[in-house]
Amino acid sequence: MFLDTAESTSYVTNPNEFMFSSTVENYTTLSKTFGIKYTFFISNYGLGLIMKTTSPIKNNDKYFGQNNYRSLGLFLIKKL
Numbered sequence: 001m002f003l004d005t006a007e008s009t010s011y012v013t014n015p016n017e018f019m020f021s022s023t024v025e026n027y028t029t030l031s032k033t034f035g036i037k038y039t040f041f042i043s044n045y046g047l048g049l050i051m052k053t054t055s056p057i058k059n060n061d062k063y064f065g066q067n068n069y070r071s072l073g074l075f076l077i078k079k080l
Helices: none
Strands: 002-014 017-028 031-042 045-056 069-078
Touching: none
Parallel strands: none
Antiparallel strands: 002 017, 031 045, 045 069
């Protein structure tokens, strides 16, 4: 998992001017993903459901964002 973040701040020096400051930080972390995918076929078409969760293997102070991420999706496919 590769994470990029941008932090920006603005300082007002007077009513018509301001100073803008921005930094970008990069972090790398190992993550684990568990999920299940199910597809039901009718003729050449399939309707499916995919569920998965992703979380970092080791929590540390440099990791930002959610401690785990869950997703649920529907998909439609066609056999060739």
